[in-house]
Each structure stands twice: as C-alpha cells, then as structure tokens.
Amino acid sequence: MRPQALFPLFVPVTALPGVGPRLAPLWERLAGPMVVDLLWHRPSGVVDRRFSPKIAEAPAGRVATLTVQVDAHMPSSGPKRPYRVRCVDETGFLHLVFFHGREDWLRRQLPEGEWRVVSGTVEHFNNEIQITHPDHMVPVEEKDAVMAVEPVYPLTAGLTVRQVTKVVRAALDRAPELPEWQDPAWLAREGWPGWRTALHTLHHPEAEREVLEDGPVRRRLAYDELLANQLALAMVRAHMRRLKGRVLRGDGALRAKVMAALPFSLTGAQSRALAEIDADMAEPMRMLRLLQGDVGSGKTVVALLAMLSAVECGAQAALMAPTEILARQHMATIQPLAGAAGLRVALLTGRDKGKARAAILEGLEDGSVHLVVGTHALFQEEVAFRDLGLAVIDEQHRFGVHQRLELAAKGGAVDVLVMTATPIPRTLLLTAYGDMDASRLDEKPPGRRPIDTRIVPLGRMEDVVGAVGRAVAAGNRVYWVCPLVEESETSDLAAAEERHRHLSEVFGERVGLVHGRMKGPAKDAVMAEFAAGTRDILVATTVIEVGVDVPEATVMVIEHAERFGLAQLHQLRGRVGRGDKPSSCLLLYDQPLTETAKARLETMRATEDGFRIAEEDLRLRGGGEVLGTRQSGLPEFRLADLTLHGELLAAARDDAQLMLRRDPELKSPRGEALRVLLYLFERDAAVRTLRSG
Numbered sequence: 001m002r003p004q005a006l007f008p009l010f011v012p013v014t015a016l017p018g019v020g021p022r023l024a025p026l027w028e029r030l031a032g033p034m035v036v037d038l039l040w041h042r043p044s045g046v047v048d049r050r051f052s053p054k055i056a057e058a059p060a061g062r063v064a065t066l067t068v069q070v071d072a073h074m075p076s077s078g079p080k081r082p083y084r085v086r087c088v089d090e091t092g093f094l095h096l097v098f099f100h101g102r103e104d105w106l107r108r109q110l111p112e113g114e115w116r117v118v119s120g121t122v123e124h125f126n127n128e129i130q131i132t133h134p135d136h137m138v139p140v141e142e143k144d145a146v147m148a149v150e151p152v153y154p155l156t157a158g159l160t161v162r163q164v165t166k167v168v169r170a171a172l173d174r175a176p177e178l179p180e181w182q183d184p185a186w187l188a189r190e191g192w193p194g195w196r197t198a199l200h201t202l203h204h205p206e207a208e209r210e211v212l213e214d215g216p217v218r219r220r221l222a223y224d225e226l227l228a229n230q231l232a233l234a235m236v237r238a239h240m241r242r243l244k245g246r247v248l249r250g251d252g253a254l255r256a257k258v259m260a261a262l263p264f265s266l267t268g269a270q271s272r273a274l275a276e277i278d279a280d281m282a283e284p285m286r287m288l289r290l291l292q293g294d295v296g297s298g299k300t301v302v303a304l305l306a307m308l309s310a311v312e313c314g315a316q317a318a319l320m321a322p323t324e325i326l327a328r329q330h331m332a333t334i335q336p337l338a339g340a341a342g343l344r345v346a347l348l349t350g351r352d353k354g355k356a357r358a359a360i361l362e363g364l365e366d367g368s369v370h371l372v373v374g375t376h377a378l379f380q381e382e383v384a385f386r387d388l389g390l391a392v393i394d395e396q397h398r399f400g401v402h403q404r405l406e407l408a409a410k411g412g413a414v415d416v417l418v419m420t421a422t423p424i425p426r427t428l429l430l431t432a433y434g435d436m437d438a439s440r441l442d443e444k445p446p447g448r449r450p451i452d453t454r455i456v457p458l459g460r461m462e463d464v465v466g467a468v469g470r471a472v473a474a475g476n477r478v479y480w481v482c483p484l485v486e487e488s489e490t491s492d493l494a495a496a497e498e499r500h501r502h503l504s505e506v507f508g509e510r511v512g513l514v515h516g517r518m519k520g521p522a523k524d525a526v527m528a529e530f531a532a533g534t535r536d537i538l539v540a541t542t543v544i545e546v547g548v549d550v551p552e553a554t555v556m557v558i559e560h561a562e563r564f565g566l567a568q569l570h571q572l573r574g575r576v577g578r579g580d581k582p583s584s585c586l587l588l589y590d591q592p593l594t595e596t597a598k599a600r601l602e603t604m605r606a607t608e609d610g611f612r613i614a615e616e617d618l619r620l621r622g623g624g625e626v627l628g629t630r631q632s633g634l635p636e637f638r639l640a641d642l643t644l645h646g647e648l649l650a651a652a653r654d655d656a657q658l659m660l661r662r663d664p665e666l667k668s669p670r671g672e673a674l675r676v677l678l679y680l681f682e683r684d685a686a687v688r689t690l691r692s693g
C-alpha cells in the first residue's frame, strides 16, 4: 500500500483549484494525470520582474513592473486595430495594448482613475512606450507578489504561464514533509538540501542558474529519481535471485539435430552468448540475462538453441514477442528447425480462439507441446504449463519490468532470457535493466552486404520515385515508411494514405498500405502479399512493426527521417539487406535541417554499427530524446538527464546495491524512507517484491 503521506499527491490534477475536468486533458498532456506529475514539471527559465522604473525611464526590450494610473480606454477602431489603455505616472504615459481585447473584461481589470501594477516587456513604438498583453495587472497591494523572480514553465497549447505557475504552486503546497531517504553523510558531502526544500526552490527560483544549471537543487532531485530507478531494478533482480532456480543442463541431443539442419554455422558472438546462457541455466539459480543484438544479428537462433536445452531436460520453453507479426515470424524460423528435431511447436496469440486454442492450451498443460511461441497472451492466467523451464522475451524495443515479474510467477523456477534489438548505450542499459547480465551479439553473420545509405531532400521526390521504379522493375521490393506526425495517429495515417495514393498513381495495384489502425488479419494479409511479391511496394506508418523478414526487400525509403530517433532509423534500415542482393536506404529529409539533425543523419550514413549509432545519438541529443524514448519504452526521467547525470546514475546503482545488502527488506529507518521514495516515483511493483517470494 502506498504510504498515506503521499495520498494528496496521487490524486487526479482536477483535485487542484483551477483545474476543471474540461482542462484536465491539457494538464495531462503538459505534465501527467496526477498532482505528483506537476511537482516534476521543471521550469525552463526565469523572468526577473524586480526592475521597477518610472514610465519615462523604462528601456525598450526589458521586463519591468510599473505602478501606473489608468487614464483612458481606447477600444479597437477596426478589425486589425488593437484595444489600447492609456496609463500615466508623474513622468509620462504608456499604452497597454491588447489584440482581440474584450472591453467588459478590460474595464473591470483596469478601471479608469485607479492605480494598477502592470508587468511585461517594455516596447518603444512610434516614439511611444507600450506593453503588449501585460503578464500581470494587479491592484497596488499585490505589488510585492508581482515584483519577484518568476519561474517560466514549458507550456502546452491552451494553458498560460500564469495558470501553470498557479497550479504547480498548488501542487507544491500539497507536497508533504517526508522522511529523508538519502544517506545523511552523502547529503552533507554534496551539500544538497532536503527533498521538500529542493522542490520548493526549484519552483521558486531566485535566479536563472537555480533552474538552468546543474546545481545542488537539481542534482538532489535528479539523484532521488535515479535512486528510485536503480533501487527498483535491484530489488526485482534480488527477488528473482531469491527464488529457487533449477539446473537445466541439456545433453545436447536435440541441439545436435537442429545444428545439423542449420544451413550455417554460428558466429563467434553467437557461440559466446550461447555459452553464457548455458552456464546460467546450469546454475541452480534463476537466470535473468539480456541478449542484445542488432536486427539480423541472429538472436532467434541463439534463443532456439537455449530453448532446446530446456526441452532436453524434460521441461518446456516459451518465446514471447511484442507483436503478433513478430510472433509469427519467430514461429516461421523455429518451426522447421524444431520440427527437424521431432519437437512439437505451437503458436499462441490473442487471436487464437475456440478449438484450436483449446488444443494448444491442452498441449501446454499435458506437456505434449514442447515449445510455444506467442504474444503476451502466453502469460494470461488460463495458460498453464506442465513444466515451463525457460522463457524468452523478445522485447524488440519495448521494455517491461512488469512482464519479467509476471513471468517469475509462472512456472516453477523459470529461467528468463530477454532479447532486445535496440542497441542501448551502457548508461541507458543501466536505467532499463540495472546490472542485469548481458550478452552482446556484436558480430553480423557472414555474407551480409553493406547497405548503401543516402540522405536526400524531400524536394527530390521525383528522383526517389524513379529509383523505386527501377528497383521494382529489377524484381526487388520496397518499403516506404511515412513519418510520425506530432502526437496524432490520425495525421500519421493521413500522411501514409496520401503517399499510398500518390505511389498508386505511378505504380498501380502493386502498392500496399499497412498502418496501426488496421485489424490484425487485414494487416497480415497485406504483409503476406508483400512477402509473396503480389505487391512489391509497401507503404507503412511506424505504428506498425515493419517486422516481417522479406529477403527480397532491398530498398527502404524513410520520409522525414529527421523526425525519427536514430535507433528507430537503424531498426527500420535493418529490414533491408537481408538477402544476397545489394540494398539501399533513402533517408528523405525536410529542409532546413538543424546542425544536430544533420549530424544525426550523417551518422546513419557513416555506419551500420547499432552500438555506435546509439552512443552517438546519446551524445548528440541527450538523455530524454535518445532512442525516441517514448516509442521505446525506456524509462523516461523527469528530473535527471543522463548526459548531465551519468555519474550520479552510477552512484545510485552502488547506493542501491549497498542498501539492499545491508537491509534487504528495507526495514531500517532509511529503508522505510526508501519505500516512500519508491512509491513517490511509482515503482510500486518493486515494493511488492518485498512481500512475495
């Protein structure tokens, strides 16, 4: 249960004054659905309103707070003319200027003859002094509140700075005094304030540097967040370790048969990874290992060989993919090979219903199905295994600590192998997986041809269409990926449909379209047509996994490549270059490109090494943006920035491990406080590991 002290923070933002249900979606887009999310909404700068000159001395371009008497209202004299209010002091006059100003409201705010404090950016216009849309207009008694250093918050359309400031402060007022979860000696050494003080200073900065620079306030809060992250991961890991494992050491009989059926021998990296996995499985502890490797580096084969060991020991093995399409693709690889060894393999997805499904469930329960490939449907409650020994989770580029926990609950003592195709820089690896054991497939299977990558302005569309025509005429197939547009799936779709129409005009029936709004069977049908070659150009939104292995596909066109994360571009590009023909990738971009965008696309052109691309992406863009975090599901930090706080992350890892060694149940006073920290950062799943197992 969440500690009671945190209750006021874990309520919808609508609990705050000034936030009605109508505006709730805007607040959710800005910061998040809960009051606690507003605490983490960092100012992006400050405005200093302490400068308070007389009208005649107010310099253009500066923010100033002036005390003036309202002289006369001059309503707008035409549609494009602003509403103006003339104000005076003993040195002169100035105009307050309002476009689309509403007279009744303005007359109430600024009654003629009264004194008001107004604050905003001073402009000199036609030899007159004016302020357009003042940020503040208050009675003189409220002058002190206005003449201050004011935080400036990132906004979203529909919310004003003033609203955001007010509501964030209301959230801040609800922040309780909490027990200190940081080690006092460490706090003292770093000179960091307490949590509540730090938070208060963050939202009431006295100077620009307090919010912008990496000072004690920011670092304290970043460290809290990183510690919660690292502690949660370490707890999940410790939990898995405490659970009894089993010794899975195969006799190699099935493996030998499958190896004989493989048309190739393993790469050095595959053999090394397999040896590491074998060693883990042979230990009487639970395996929790990450298998990292680029698309096409041969993870599936490694996973299959590991699964065979489990079957050799009389257990079952499961492979879970993030999407239906990928599950089917794994099935297509695994089935013939496992078949060669006389094994029964089943596919289980959410789409299987009725008798077929019942038969598979029965096979899993009585053990006649040795290997099962599927989607998340595999881990639903009604699925029971006779004896699940190994679970492989292909996370592709999604990450779910939850799924790993769910798995731990399935089966007696399941070893877990997590596969990811996202090359993750070491620092980020730590945030997503803690210090989980990792094997890297950093060597491509032999015979792969380099992909010719070109960076092309969108203006050269004609040439690109021409190149696509030539490729298709030569019997090749082409992927055409349309970009992510803002946050809206609808406009994604519109862009893809538009491109589909355009290409269909040129190439007719041969162009297919697949997008995230399509139902599974319809999607699969189009993919199947593309795989079979009845269609040879496939227009796709990125909402779908362009995950099917089509060796004939040799051209990848990506529109608005500048909008993608590098890792995503890398993944998409990996869809071509799988056959023996030369392949190419055309990255279409919209001009003008920023320097960073240019450097990023250049990285794509220069290398196909996913790990190098990932490191470069981190360097060029900084933490939050990296890998297109939002799509990848890597933990997003609100307060920490890994390009700034890499060394704090390492410290948090050590701190978390030390803490769990000393107080594995988190029962000491600091342990209790750390539980609160975990809840504060919504790592509830980790806290639950303390009670189970």
Ligand code: ADP
Pocket (backbone or CB within 6 Å): 264, 265, 266, 267, 270, 293, 294, 295, 296, 297, 298, 299, 300, 301, 302, 421, 445, 446
């Ligand atoms: P990943 O799952 O990492 O994307 P796959 O396991 O699907 O990669 O392998 C990609 C392709 O490479 C498959 O067609 C597979 O048969 C082939 N492959 C895997 N390992 C080797 C190898 N050692 N030598 C040659 N081809 C390989």
Ligand code: MG
Pocket (backbone or CB within 6 Å): 296, 299, 300
């Ligand atoms: Mg694969």
